[in-house]
Amino acid sequence: MISRRNVVLTLSAGAGAAVVSPAAVAATRQTGARNVVLAHGLFADGSSWSEVIGRLQTEGLNVTSVQNPLTRLSEAVASVQQVLARQDGPTVLAGHSFAGMIISEAGVHLNVSALVYVAARAPDAGEDYAALAGRFPAPPASAGIVYDGDQGRLSEAAFLRDFGGDLPPARARVLYAAQQPFQRALLADRTTQAAWRSRPSWYAVSTEDRTINPDLQRFMANRMGATTVELRASHLSLISQPDAVARLILDAARTA
Template identity: 40%
Template sequence: MKQLSVKNVVIVHGAFADASGWEPAYQLLRAHGFNVTLVQNPTSTLQADVDATVAALDRQDGPVVLVGHSWGGTVITQAGVHAKVDSLVYVAAFVPDAGESTLDLVQSAPILEVNGILPPDEKGLVYLDKDKFNATFATGQTKAKSDFMYDSQIPLTVTAFTDKVTVAAWRTKPSYAIMPTDDGTVNPVLERKMYDRAKCNVTEVTGGHTFFMNDPESAVRVILTAAGAM
């Protein structure tokens, strides 16, 4: 492995989960010599998550690889214009353009045959369906792990889904993307379309939407590449 040209990594988790699922990747990145910061998103509005990410970026002592999973892709698209961001890594993620919302992207593609996202409740909160959780979101996880992930899920608000980004960092920053072969949350057709539009350097990996939890090596290899270490 070459000497690190970027030594800081900031990871932005997706909806319905917190940053703890990234601990295996965190440990590997630390072993490679990176300083790693994991953002804990409020998932209440896009701006709230962007603000949390910008606060993390402000604390870095140099250039950053900014990583976003799923909904986190929308967040890093907006926050990634930060001066310290050297490159972006989209992990099974949404990649909107300026003027687009996450919902706009979802509605631009066919609905998945098995769709685990429930309609918003009376408080405007969106959850995942328990019966479909393992098949769509926690593919590849043990039943015990999947059950824990379901019971600890963090809802996303309708507001966050409909908030539009105002800038697209991928237009000015080198962008990398990971496309899992069995993603049951983000439509692979949409995923490929977004990655192609953003001219991402795409890596396909075997696994589901949260593959990085049990195969952190695949995610870390792409982050290493984005950091100029491969």
């Protein structure tokens, strides 16, 4: 495994607003990855990265947010690989929530120079994620999943309380209205690759997460030897603390 930093920082909402210096930005543009590909998880779509996208674009990075079909893992991975193939050089691949599985699988692509996990799943190759998660107390959001046949979604109460609990309620309701249903079979799929074993990795732990247990996030981040930050945020840190998440991605682009 590649030697990596294993740094833990605890950031409040105010500290998360810190930005990189102009010199660091210049270094990113000249020597680091200039491409970023973003993947979203369940109960969301590609627009969930919007607040982060604008911040990365301001720093001169080429950013693409992939629309995950939320059908089967292989189809989600294929959609990411298609975008990765279009990149013109080293690329940071970031995933939120369920998309941690997608980037763990697709991250072996030759264009990927670094991985960034944002409150994300990070199973080992072939690992049963449900069994891994079962070693930790179940997060409240898991009880809020409802099914219409084979399509799953999060109830409004669980979405507002357990998914985006630190967002203004009006904003959370808009996101709830736009959530995309997922196929039940998606939850049974397993990765065949663990790209974090061969790529430098970064991880943003959400300490107030009610969708993925924060201690499970810490376990996965520590296991992969990731450069880690802890954000006092809900599961939707990419929306509630976009400065901190963008800074982590910029660090990966500059370093890897």
